[in-house]
Amino acid sequence: xxxxxxxxxxxxxxxxxxxxxxxxxxxxxxxxxxxxxxxxxxxxxxxxxxxxxxxxxxxxxxxxxxxxxxxxxxxxxxxxxxxxxxxxxxxxxxxxxxxxxxxxxxxxxxxxxxxxxxxxxxxxxxxxxxxxxxxxxxxxxxxxxxxxxxxxxxxxxxxxxxxxxxxxxxxxxxxxxxxxxxxxxxxxxxxxxxxxxxxxxxxxxxxxx
Amino acid sequence: xxxxxxxxxxxxxxxxxxxxxxxxxxxxxxxxxxxxxxxxxxxxxxxxxxxxxxxxxxxxxxxxxxxxxxxxxxxxxxxxxxxxxxxxxxxxxxxxxxxxxxxxxxxxxxxxxxxxxxxxxxxxxxxxxxxxxxxxxxxxxxxxxxxxxxxxxxxxxxxxxxxxxxxxxxxxxxxxxxxxxxxxxxxxxxxxxxxxxxxxxxxxxxxxx
Numbered sequence: 454x455x456x457x458x459x460x461x462x463x464x465x466x467x468x469x470x471x472x473x474x475x476x477x478x479x480x481x482x483x484x485x486x487x488x489x490x491x492x493x494x495x496x497x498x499x500x501x502x503x504x505x506x507x508x509x510x511x512x513x514x515x516x517x518x519x520x521x522x523x524x525x526x527x528x529x530x531x532x533x534x535x536x537x538x539x540x541x542x543x544x545x546x547x548x549x550x551x552x553x554x555x556x557x558x559x560x561x562x563x564x565x566x567x568x569x570x571x572x573x574x575x576x577x578x579x580x581x582x583x584x585x586x587x588x589x590x591x592x593x594x595x596x597x598x599x600x601x602x603x604x605x606x607x608x609x610x611x612x613x614x615x616x617x618x619x620x621x622x623x624x625x626x627x628x629x630x631x632x633x634x635x636x637x638x639x640x641x642x643x644x645x646x647x648x649x650x651x652x653x654x655x656x657x658x659x660x661x662x
Numbered sequence: 663x664x665x666x667x668x669x670x671x672x673x674x675x676x677x678x679x680x681x682x683x684x685x686x687x688x689x690x691x692x693x694x695x696x697x698x699x700x701x702x703x704x705x706x707x708x709x710x711x712x713x714x715x716x717x718x719x720x721x722x723x724x725x726x727x728x729x730x731x732x733x734x735x736x737x738x739x740x741x742x743x744x745x746x747x748x749x750x751x752x753x754x755x756x757x758x759x760x761x762x763x764x765x766x767x768x769x770x771x772x773x774x775x776x777x778x779x780x781x782x783x784x785x786x787x788x789x790x791x792x793x794x795x796x797x798x799x800x801x802x803x804x805x806x807x808x809x810x811x812x813x814x815x816x817x818x819x820x821x822x823x824x825x826x827x828x829x830x831x832x833x834x835x836x837x838x839x840x841x842x843x844x845x846x847x848x849x850x851x852x853x854x855x856x857x858x859x860x861x862x863x864x865x866x867x868x869x870x871x
Contacts (some may be wrong), residue, residue: 456806457690461699480864481666487864488669490804490816502870552860570819581790585840588794589816592801595699597665607699607798609781620871625728631794651703651761655689655696661711662829 459599464650466604468552468643469524469636478601479527482635483495485597489590493567495582497534498590502527511619516611516632525606526636530620531591533583533626537571584630590634596634598632608632668808673859675813677852678845680732683745685808688736691844695738696805698799702776704754706746706792707799708836710739720828725820725841734815735845739829740800741836742792746780793839800842807844817841 479502487498503509506523511532513522522528534541546564550557576581591607598605609631616622616629640646688711695709712718715732720741722731731737743750759766783791791834800816807814818840825831825838849855 456802456809457693457697460694460802463699465699483864483868484666485669485805487861487867488666488859489801490672490674492818496862496867499869502868505871519714545802548862549860553858578786584794585797585818588797589801589804592698592798593665593669593805595798596694596802596805600665609701649762650697651758652696653705653757655692658696658705658708659692659711660708662713662717 456596456600459596460648462602463595463599463605463640464645464648466521466525466606466634466636466638467645468520468629469526469604469634470639471524472526472637474526474603474635478603479635481601482594482597482603485593486590489593491586491589492582493570494549495537495567496586497537497579498587498630499532501530501532501629503530506648507620512616513612515615515619516608519608519610521606521608521634522595522632524636524639525634527634529594529633529635530616530629531587531631531633532620532622532625532650533587533625533630535576535626535628537567537574537579539568539572542567546583555660562661565576567632580630587630589630594633603635604638606634608634631659663702665736665809666827670807670859671811672804672814673854673857675730675734675843675845675852676854677729677814677845677848678735678813678843679848680733681735681846683700683735683812683844686811688844690805690810691803691812694802695799698795698802700795700798701791701850702779703758704746704776705795706743706788707796707839708741710741711840712737712739717828721820721825721841724824724828725817726821728817730815731841733845733848734843736843738803738842738844739825740793740841741794741829741831741834742789742796742839744785744789744832744835744837746783746788748777748781751776751780777813785825789837789839796839800840803842812844813847815843817843
């Protein structure tokens with residue numbers, strides 16, 4: 454099975470060469486993120502694609518000096534919603550109605566379920582909910598990258614508040630949830646490139662009831 | 663690009679036929695979950711594979727009567743860790759050392775980083791951290807399913823506490839974070855099977871800086 458080979462090939466790359474991804478490759482990975490499933494279809498995140506060298510250096514400082522942030526070809530920051538307003542829900546429903554050629558009134562039940570599910574959540578719970586959706590997309594993006602034999606590293610180890618400030622996310626009601634670096638492994642300088650993958654045998658994590 | 667076609671093919675299936683997945687197919691999807699990347703490599707979740715009809719009915723009740731839970735071929739519950747003890751970290755490090763043929767002492771720095779990152783987290787933060795890892799695996803499992811032309815539905819809309827009780831998770835220091843149903847779409851009874859996919863254009867969620 455293809456995807457098994459892909460996932461066996463990939464590992465959490467620590468050191469990247471300076472070989473860049475093509476725009477086409479980046480677009481494919483962005484497209485898997487765009488097509489990813491999200492709760493209620495709301496797509497509650499934006500992808501910040503950091504190309505500024507200065508910003509990359511600052512991100513690296515905010516991430517315990519992890520070299521991927523300046524060495525990798527691309528750095529994507531998943532910036533998730535910190536609020537869901539009625540106006541945002543209505544804009545989404547307009548989009549659903551126009552895409553599917555339906556009357557807005559037909560979506561009234563759906564509108565009520567969205568608002569009853571999200572309308573009363575605290576900021577922290579909205580962030581948690583939105584982050585979960587970002588992580589589904591992250592998983593798909595990593596699978597896509599592996600299929601294209603592009604290396605990737607999911608990165609959670611950074612000061613989220615500092616990154617929010619660096620990217621001006623707070624004033625846009627966004628929050629840096631997780632990052633993904635993309636590029637090509639530097640096998641000479643990354644000892645993990647040849648390390649054996651450590652995974653529990655399936656019987657340790659699979660329970661049939 | 664293959665994965666783009668796969669993701670365009672998939673949708674959040676609401677109604678399934680009674681056609682079962684083969685054991686080989688289920689095993690491939692479980693293998694993508696097992697191989698998925700997790701924070702620090704800890705794999706902080708177990709997969710409950712619910713085959714009991716009675717339990718399926720109870721899960722459906724706990725999930726606002728969503729038909730997938732009794733109709734789909736398979737129901738996987740991602741049960742995430744609610745705590746990380748020193749003993750668990752040491753067991754993991756033993757496993758890393760034996761897999762990679764290293765001395766335990768060489769992993770002392772790694773041990774310290776794990777404990778400083780996770781050792782002081784509250785239960786709620788451990789659940790959040792572990793859930794994020796489960797969602798990466800969920801994304802990969804969905805990508806694998808789509809590649810195999812197996813339908814899947816990620817499900818968050820359920821009473822987590824009730825599911826914890828039904829599966830006896832609390833006493834195992836686990837918590838039901840999210841579910842995934844797998845099977846084959848019932849195109850005759852699922853109006854969503856033919857509905858146009860609703861996704862924002864890429865320029866609305868992608869920012870180059």
